[in-house]
Every structure is written in C-alpha cells, then in structure tokens.
Amino acid sequence: MIHKTFIIVEDEIRSGEMLRDLFLELRPEWKMLAHLKSIEETVDWFNSHEQPDLVFMDIELADGNCFNIFSEIKITCGIIFTTAYSEFALKAFEQNSIDYLLKPIKARELERAILKLEQLLEFIEQQSNQFFDYQHLAKLLSKPTVYRQRFMISRNDSFMKLDVKDVAHFVSDNRVTTAVTFDNKHHIISQSLDKTEQELDPVMFFRANRQTILNIEAVDQFESYFGGKLAVRLKTDPKEKIIISQAKAAAFKSWINS
Incomplete structure (x- = not known):
C-alpha cells in the first residue's frame, strides 16, 4: 500500500504533536515524514527530500x-x-495554499481542509498526473494586492512622509528596520523587515537576504561570488556588496530580467 505523506512545520512541539494526532485520527492511512521547527530546518529538508503530498x-x-x-x-x-x-x-493564499486554519485547530475545520486536498489530488490524477499549479489557482481566486506607497516617519516631536519609491533599500540590524533613501538618508521604520517585505511590490523590491530588501532602481551591477552566490553593488554605495545566496541567485536574475 502506498501511503500519502505529510510533514508539519511548527516550532511549538506540543502544537505539532496535537495536529499530528488529530490529522492521523481523521486519516490514519497517511504517513508523517517529519516535524520541522524552523525556516532553516525546513529549507534543508526540502533540499534533500522529495516533496510530500501535504x-x-x-x-x-x-x-x-x-x-x-x-x-x-x-x-x-x-x-x-x-x-x-x-x-x-x-x-x-498567494503561496500554494489549500486552506488556512486558525489555532486552536478544530476537527471539523481540519476535515474540511482535508476534503479540499483530496478533491485536488483526485483532479490531478485525472489529468494524467500532471502538476497542478496551486499558486496559480490561488492568484486567480485572490483579490488584487494593494502595495504600500509611503511610510510615516517619526522625527523628534514631528512626523514626515517617506515615499516607498524613494527608498533604495531596507536593512534590518538587531531587529531594527531602516529605510535608506537614494540620497543616502537613513530612516527607522517602526515594523519588522518581514512585515515590510509583505507590503512591498515584488516587481520593484527583492528580498536579497535576511537583512536586506533591494529596490530594483538601486541595483547598479552584480557579479558571480564564490559558492554560486551573487554579489550586488548598489548605485547608492558602489563599494558595498550585498550577497545573495546560491538558492536565491536564479530568482534574483529572473527579477532583474522581468
């Protein structure tokens, strides 16, 4: 018997165990392959294993x-x-999402999500096992995204407006996010780099690494770096190198060439 497989990505061990037990109670024929607890661990697992079913x-x-x-x-x-x-x-839902469950997860909501998954898997099998693009489906169903246009910046006892188009890059240091403008002024943003990334237009901005988001207008040139990485030089500071990992190098080139 060929088991369908799943993994759980959850940093709270008890929450992951409860989800595992609830799912296997509803679908005991499934096989759990891994319980991963971090971004790094998940990336490493997918780089060395075949994709699960869920x-x-x-x-x-x-x-x-x-x-x-x-x-x-x-x-x-x-x-x-x-x-x-x-x-x-x-x-x-902009990623390959089948469903979205709020904690604490209830059995009836999990059952609904499982049924949606099974319907999709049946559809894929009817299409001669061709890959079904969940991400494309999600985009068709989602509303158009409205991206952030400006930030409100606090300066002593006053505030100023900072247009997103004027930001050459965003950088995070010790959990403090700073917007660096094309005229090399630095402004602290009162939110995380992760949240900032979610609000920016991906056509104009690229998450180069965990510390940096680049505006495409700020990119001067880039070159090959050791280990398959890329080194990007910015118009605002030609001496500085922004390093892009080998895993993200292809995505960066595609972004530049789009």
Whole structure:
C-alpha cells in the first residue's frame, strides 16, 4: 500500500504533536515524514527530500516568518497554513495554499481542509498526473494586492512622509528596520523587515537576504561570488556588496530580467 505523506512545520512541539494526532485520527492511512521547527530546518529538508503530498505550515516560526521559506525553495505540493493570527490570510493564499486554519485547530475545520486536498489530488490524477499549479489557482481566486506607497516617519516631536519609491533599500540590524533613501538618508521604520517585505511590490523590491530588501532602481551591477552566490553593488554605495545566496541567485536574475 502506498501511503500519502505529510510533514508539519511548527516550532511549538506540543502544537505539532496535537495536529499530528488529530490529522492521523481523521486519516490514519497517511504517513508523517517529519516535524520541522524552523525556516532553516525546513529549507534543508526540502533540499534533500522529495516533496510530500501535504505540508502543514505555521506562519510564525522561531527564526522568522514562514514566507521566507518560499524565497529559498520551491514547494510544489499543497500547503495548509496554521496560525493564531488572521492578518496573514491573504498572503497565505498567494503561496500554494489549500486552506488556512486558525489555532486552536478544530476537527471539523481540519476535515474540511482535508476534503479540499483530496478533491485536488483526485483532479490531478485525472489529468494524467500532471502538476497542478496551486499558486496559480490561488492568484486567480485572490483579490488584487494593494502595495504600500509611503511610510510615516517619526522625527523628534514631528512626523514626515517617506515615499516607498524613494527608498533604495531596507536593512534590518538587531531587529531594527531602516529605510535608506537614494540620497543616502537613513530612516527607522517602526515594523519588522518581514512585515515590510509583505507590503512591498515584488516587481520593484527583492528580498536579497535576511537583512536586506533591494529596490530594483538601486541595483547598479552584480557579479558571480564564490559558492554560486551573487554579489550586488548598489548605485547608492558602489563599494558595498550585498550577497545573495546560491538558492536565491536564479530568482534574483529572473527579477532583474522581468
């Protein structure tokens, strides 16, 4: 008998165990392959294993927002997101999402999500096992995204407006996010780099690494770096090198060439 397989990405061990037990109670014929607890662990697992049939993925992990995973690897199987925060719902469905479950997860809601998955898997089998593009389906069903246009910046006892188009890059240091403008002025943004990334137009901005988001207008040139990485030089500071990992190099080139 060939078992369908699943993994759980959840940094809270007890929550992961409860989800596993609840799912296997509803579908005992499935086989769990792994319980992963971080972005880094998940990326490493997908780089060394075949894709499972299903991923349960918590959005807020110990080492950051789970959407960082999708900038490192391509997941082609179905995903059911789990979280205690409803604000991420729309972003979730922009990735290969089958469903979105709020914690604490109830059996009837999990059953509904499983039925949706099974219907999709049956459809794929009827299409001669061709890959079904969940991400494309999610985009067709989702509303058009409205991206952030400006930030309100606090300066002593007053405030100023900072247009997003004027930001050459965003950088995070010790959990403090700074917007660096094309005229090399630095402004502290009162939110995380992960949240900032979610609000920016991906046509104009690229998450180069865990510390940096680049504006395409700020990119001067880039060159090959050791280990298959890329070194990007900015118009605002030609001496500085922004390093892009080998895993993200192809995505960066595609972004530049789009």
